[in-house]
Amino acid sequence: GAVVSQHPSRVICKSGTSVKIECRSLDFQATTMFWYRQFPKQSLMLMATSNEGSKATYEQGVEKDKFLINHASLTLSTLTVTSAHPEDSSFYICSASSYRGDYGYTFGSGTRLTVV
Amino acid sequence: AQTVTQSQPEMSVQEAETVTLSCTYDTSENNYYLFWYKQPPSRQMILVIRQEAYKQQNATENRFSVNFQKAAKSFSLKISDSQLGDTAMYFCAFMKLTYNNNDMRFGAGTRLTVKP
Numbered sequence: 001g002a003v004v005s006q007h008p009s010r011v012i013c014k015s016g017t018s019v020k021i022e023c024r025s026l027d028f029q030a031t032t033m034f035w036y037r038q039f040p041k042q043s044l045m046l047m048a049t050s051n052e053g054s055k056a057t058y059e060q061g062v063e064k065d066k067f068l069i070n071h072a073s074l075t076l077s078t079l080t081v082t083s084a085h086p087e088d089s090s091f092y093i094c095s096a097s098s099y100r101g102d103y104g105y106t107f108g109s110g111t112r113l114t115v116v
Numbered sequence: 117a118q119t120v121t122q123s124q125p126e127m128s129v130q131e132a133e134t135v136t137l138s139c140t141y142d143t144s145e146n147n148y149y150l151f152w153y154k155q156p157p158s159r160q161m162i163l164v165i166r167q168e169a170y171k172q173q174n175a176t177e178n179r180f181s182v183n184f185q186k187a188a189k190s191f192s193l194k195i196s197d198s199q200l201g202d203t204a205m206y207f208c209a210f211m212k213l214t215y216n217n218n219d220m221r222f223g224a225g226t227r228l229t230v231k232p
Contacts, residue, residue: 091159107161
């Protein structure tokens with residue numbers, strides 16, 4: 001089946017530094033990937049839609065300069081949290097559409113970011 | 117904008133019993149998909165079941181089935197013969213079908229506990 005690999009699974013960084021999270025589709029090409037954020041005991045909130053070869057589309061209220069998204073190839077999207085602050089601490093999940101005759105979304109295993 | 121509502125924050129069921137999780141949604145779209153995802157403590161999102169809006173027949177996957185009422189915009193999940201491994205957060209999700217925007221929106225989730 002379709003597999004999406006997300007790394008790292010956990011990261012702790014100092015306030016003011018930047019962190020990059022990678023999302024790879026391992027056995028299929030994904031022209032579109034999605035980045036979600038999940039606070040403890042809450043739902044997944046869509047942050048942005050990552051389109052291969054073009055600029056990402058951000059949801060209202062998401063700072064594009066803080067959450068940089070790059071989708072340079074059909075199998076890789078990256079989310080960079082720039083100048084991280086403690087309030088950026090959260091669980092970040094990516095997903096990709098593995099359309100093979102029907103619509104299905106495969107999710108990465110998520111990244112727990114802690115900013116200290 | 118589409119909204120997804122899960123009115124049951126928490127539910128519990130005895131092992132081997134049946135439980136139904138409710139979900140309603142609001143949309144003006146006619147073509148869309150509905151999903152139920154399971155998120156166990158590992159936080160990996162796992163697809164449970166999917167329903168195409170144009171199909172009148174309710175989707176079933178082994179012990180999981182849905183009651184899709186398009187006119188009422190209702191999409192409940194029934195879990196039969198509940199197992200301890202079914203304990204997880206369950207999210208209802210909506211995805212509209214357009215050429216260039218197939219992002220997925222989630223409800224707030226229902227925490228299901230299966231008791232031995």
